[in-house]
Amino acid sequence: MGRRGLRLITLVAVPVLVLSACGNSGTSPSASTAASSAASSGAPASATPTVAPGKTKIVWFIGLGSGSQPNQLQAETDFVNKYNDTNTDNIFLQVSIVPNSNATDTLKTQIAAGKGPDLVGPVGIQGRAGFPGVFLDLTAEVASNKTDLTIYGDKLVNAFKMGSDGLIGLPYVLYPGFIFYNKDLFAAQNLPALPATVGTQYNGKDWTWDTLATIAKQLTIDTKGKKSTDAGFNAASIKQYGFDTQWINDLRRFATPFGAGSYVAADGKTAQIPDVWATAWKWYYDAMWTSHFAPNNAQRSAADMATGTTIATGRVAMELTWGWAMTSFGASDANGKPASKYKNFDIAVLPSNAGVTTSPVDADTFSILKATKNPDQAYKAMLAIMADSALMVSYGGMPSVPSQQAAYFTAAQAGVDSQFANNKITWSVLTEMAKYAASPTHQDPMPNYVKATTDDQAFYTKLQSKGGLNMDTEIAGLKATLQADFASAAAS
Amino acid sequence: MAIVQDTEVLTTSAPKRRLTMSSRETAWGLLFLSPWFIGLALFYAIPIIISFVMSFTDFNPVNAGAVKFVGLANYQWMFSESATVSSFFITLKLSVIGVPLGLFAALGLAIMLNQKLLAGKRVFRTLFFMPVQIPLVASTIIWLDFLNGSSGWLAYILNTFQDIFITLFGGLLHISSPYTPIAPSWFQDTSWAVPGLILMGLWGIGNAMLIFLAGLQTVPTELYEAARVDGAGAWQQFRSVTLPMISPVFFYNLLISVIGMAQYFTQPYVIGGSSGNPGGETLVFNINLYNEAWKYNFMGHGAALAWLMFVVVLGFSLVLFRTSARWVFYAGGER
Numbered sequence: 001m002g003r004r005g006l007r008l009i010t011l012v013a014v015p016v017l018v019l020s021a022c023g024n025s026g027t028s029p030s031a032s033t034a035a036s037s038a039a040s041s042g043a044p045a046s047a048t049p050t051v052a053p054g055k056t057k058i059v060w061f062i063g064l065g066s067g068s069q070p071n072q073l074q075a076e077t078d079f080v081n082k083y084n085d086t087n088t089d090n091i092f093l094q095v096s097i098v099p100n101s102n103a104t105d106t107l108k109t110q111i112a113a114g115k116g117p118d119l120v121g122p123v124g125i126q127g128r129a130g131f132p133g134v135f136l137d138l139t140a141e142v143a144s145n146k147t148d149l150t151i152y153g154d155k156l157v158n159a160f161k162m163g164s165d166g167l168i169g170l171p172y173v174l175y176p177g178f179i180f181y182n183k184d185l186f187a188a189q190n191l192p193a194l195p196a197t198v199g200t201q202y203n204g205k206d207w208t209w210d211t212l213a214t215i216a217k218q219l220t221i222d223t224k225g226k227k228s229t230d231a232g233f234n235a236a237s238i239k240q241y242g243f244d245t246q247w248i249n250d251l252r253r254f255a256t257p258f259g260a261g262s263y264v265a266a267d268g269k270t271a272q273i274p275d276v277w278a279t280a281w282k283w284y285y286d287a288m289w290t291s292h293f294a295p296n297n298a299q300r301s302a303a304d305m306a307t308g309t310t311i312a313t314g315r316v317a318m319e320l321t322w323g324w325a326m327t328s329f330g331a332s333d334a335n336g337k338p339a340s341k342y343k344n345f346d347i348a349v350l351p352s353n354a355g356v357t358t359s360p361v362d363a364d365t366f367s368i369l370k371a372t373k374n375p376d377q378a379y380k381a382m383l384a385i386m387a388d389s390a391l392m393v394s395y396g397g398m399p400s401v402p403s404q405q406a407a408y409f410t411a412a413q414a415g416v417d418s419q420f421a422n423n424k425i426t427w428s429v430l431t432e433m434a435k436y437a438a439s440p441t442h443q444d445p446m447p448n449y450v451k452a453t454t455d456d457q458a459f460y461t462k463l464q465s466k467g468g469l470n471m472d473t474e475i476a477g478l479k480a481t482l483q484a485d486f487a488s489a490a491a492s
Numbered sequence: 493m494a495i496v497q498d499t500e501v502l503t504t505s506a507p508k509r510r511l512t513m514s515s516r517e518t519a520w521g522l523l524f525l526s527p528w529f530i531g532l533a534l535f536y537a538i539p540i541i542i543s544f545v546m547s548f549t550d551f552n553p554v555n556a557g558a559v560k561f562v563g564l565a566n567y568q569w570m571f572s573e574s575a576t577v578s579s580f581f582i583t584l585k586l587s588v589i590g591v592p593l594g595l596f597a598a599l600g601l602a603i604m605l606n607q608k609l610l611a612g613k614r615v616f617r618t619l620f621f622m623p624v625q626i627p628l629v630a631s632t633i634i635w636l637d638f639l640n641g642s643s644g645w646l647a648y649i650l651n652t653f654q655d656i657f658i659t660l661f662g663g664l665l666h667i668s669s670p671y672t673p674i675a676p677s678w679f680q681d682t683s684w685a686v687p688g689l690i691l692m693g694l695w696g697i698g699n700a701m702l703i704f705l706a707g708l709q710t711v712p713t714e715l716y717e718a719a720r721v722d723g724a725g726a727w728q729q730f731r732s733v734t735l736p737m738i739s740p741v742f743f744y745n746l747l748i749s750v751i752g753m754a755q756y757f758t759q760p761y762v763i764g765g766s767s768g769n770p771g772g773e774t775l776v777f778n779i780n781l782y783n784e785a786w787k788y789n790f791m792g793h794g795a796a797l798a799w800l801m802f803v804v805v806l807g808f809s810l811v812l813f814r815t816s817a818r819w820v821f822y823a824g825g826e827r
Binding site: 296301457465 | 553554555556569573574575637640641642643671672673677680681682683764766767768769770771772775783786787788789
């Protein structure tokens with residue numbers, strides 16, 4: 001090769017190297033392949049087919065909450081394809097699917113670059129919390145499109161009104177809190193089934209958190225068969241626990257079943273710890289470190305406790321958990337067999353505290369970004385997404401519209417039937433618990449929301465990780481930390 | 493026509509200026525280096541400048557249009573912020589204990605592997621270096637299981653020894669069942685999380701060990717022979733010959749370890765997430781920085797924290813360089 005040829009190759013190679021280092025592959029995957037590769041690789045994916053002339057493109061961002069699981073991708077792809085072929089509003093819907101772990105950062109980057117989507121969801125309060133002031137108040141769209149909000153009821157609609165941000169979503173699916181219980185472990189101790197309605201007594205006693213603690217102690221057994229109430233019980237070698245929480249990572253979620261409250265006082269800037277929450281945390285701390293009927297951090301993260309997914313082990317009699325956990329109760333392993341080590345289970349209403357029953361209800365919705373250039377089309381697309389029953393089933397939540405709930409329970413029972421023989425779930429517990437939804441919610445807005453939540457989570461693991469703490473001192477410390485967070489938000 | 497003629501005259505009278513061989517080589521060299529220069533500018537120089545500017549603003553990525561200049565407010569904020577102070581001291585604690593421990597452990601291993609009498613040196617070198625090659629996330633997850641206070645191998649070993657001991661001597665010591673297991677819960681216990689991170693860090697000392705080993709092998713054997721002739725024992729040889737001769741290597745490893753601690757993020761993040769679980773004990777400086785910038789959207793806070801860390805590391809490095817004249821010895825007398 002001559003000198004001129006070498007120069008030519010060099011001149012071509014340098015820009016190619018630079019561009020390949022800085023750019024991406026530039027390929028345009030199809031909706032389904034992009035979605036599946038996104039779920040596995042962690043990279044965002046979007047279907048980028050050509051928008052037909054005269055149509056308005058609406059980008060739907062999925063992953064901030066539910067929606068990026070493999071079993072949900074097919075339902076989403078099917079819906080988008082059908083909607084793009086049939087809608088009469090000249091809307092072209094494009095999905096952008098990002099795995100949940102990357103979704104917040106990806107969305108922030110897109111918004112900062114001025115390339116945010118039009119529509120986001122399904123997403124809960126926690127997922128939206130990192131984006132204050134970003135979402136559109138839907139009040140005008142509701143009025144111009146004559147959307148009937150009476151089907152939801154005022155209480156539910158008001159739960160989506162976020163202070164100065166206004167109505168940032170419409171009720172879509174609900175996930176009430178409840179008690180999961182392992183019927184086989186109850187039967188082994190000759191204990192009857194737990195109450196399915198609020199106000200029903202248990203074994204002649206009011207169904208309270210103290211009653212739950214009493215039976216949880218009877219259901220906690222060490223490796224030598226001694227109950228936690230027996231002399232010589234070995235707390236360092238427990239075979240079966242009476243109680244645990246499943247997929248709770250913050251104290252507000254744990255405390256709200258003892259009573260609704262808020263970290264922030266009515267003035268919007270003063271930190272407070274509601275008395276019922278302090279009661280709840282002391283109850284839980286005692287359960288882990290004194291009564292030993294709930295596993296602590298080391299015990300629940302052990303390999304033989306499914307590294308925290310304790311509900312699956314069959315070694316916990318009762319679990320405080322939520323509606324969104326229902327989809328994983330019947331989860332199967334790689335061989336198609338049930339991953340869970342229990343056979344018979346049901347759900348029960350939450351116990352009361354001081355005569356009041358309260359359920360922290362998670363509520364997912366869709367939100368439209370303020371920056372969208374097409375709010376009306378985005379709203380119309382959002383209504384279509386919310387009306388699709390297949391999508392709703394794939395997201396696994398109880399519909400917020402009462403008339404749609406029976407169909408959801410039938411589909412959910414079919415899912416249970418495919419894994420557990422003759423295990424009928426008392427689905428009415430979910431509707432019963434929705435009636436006792438906490439107000440304010442367990443994810444009530446507060447200044448410096450994400451930071452305050454992070455401090456709350458750190459405190460939660462501290463309680464789970466260290467015995468012998470003075471709870472009053474610790475709670476006062478949390479209050480001071482939260483006050484500093486609120487002050488920091490005010491200063492910023 | 494006249495013009496054409498003039499041009500021809502000009503062309504012939506002033507020959508085309510040709511680059512010299514050295515200039516051409518420089519030009520080609522720069523051309524070949526240009527991807528690196530472009531990368532340096534795009535991914536290092538420009539972000540460094542932007543982060544410095546950002547540290548004086550209240551930039552919020554979800555409300556980028558409302559950015560405003562806040563002067564030194566972000567720098568004032570960080571000294572009053574409890575998470576910043578606590579995360580700084582957690583990192584300092586890890587550095588003060590972990591860095592010397594890691595260096596001396598690496599040096600100890602290197603000395604052991606430099607012994608003539610040791611059989612299977614290559615096997616041991618490979619084994620001790622191997623952890624360096626394992627991706628940090630994977631190795632951290634393995635350590636999480638290994639150190640689990642309830643089902644981890646270490647807990648199993650310690651508790652088994654305890655059971656045997658109490659079976660044999662429990663009667664004499666008046667210890668009866670049930671007794672509290674001896675094994676700590678490491679990353680599930682607020683008191684043991686930092687020691688757990690230090691223990692985990694000791695596993696990855698293969699790089700420092702290898703550098704020490706290379707340093708040890710450059711020490712001239714004549715010096716040891718001369719020391720022996722003068723009656724020096726093993727400890728005196730180590731103190732008066734080995735340590736001074738490998739002091740440049742020690743200096744290098746110390747500097748790299750300190751810089752490594754300033755970048756410490758992956759292991760505590762995998763273990764405790766962004767909350768620094770358990771109870772904020774694994775919230776090191778860089779996780780706090782990450783939280784402020786990307787989780788809480790206070791990019792100005794994050795940028796200010798990054799510059800604080802830069803200043804601290806720069807200051808420490810300068811102190812090291814300044815004091816090196818007193819304790820680092822170069823064979824040729826050069827520094």
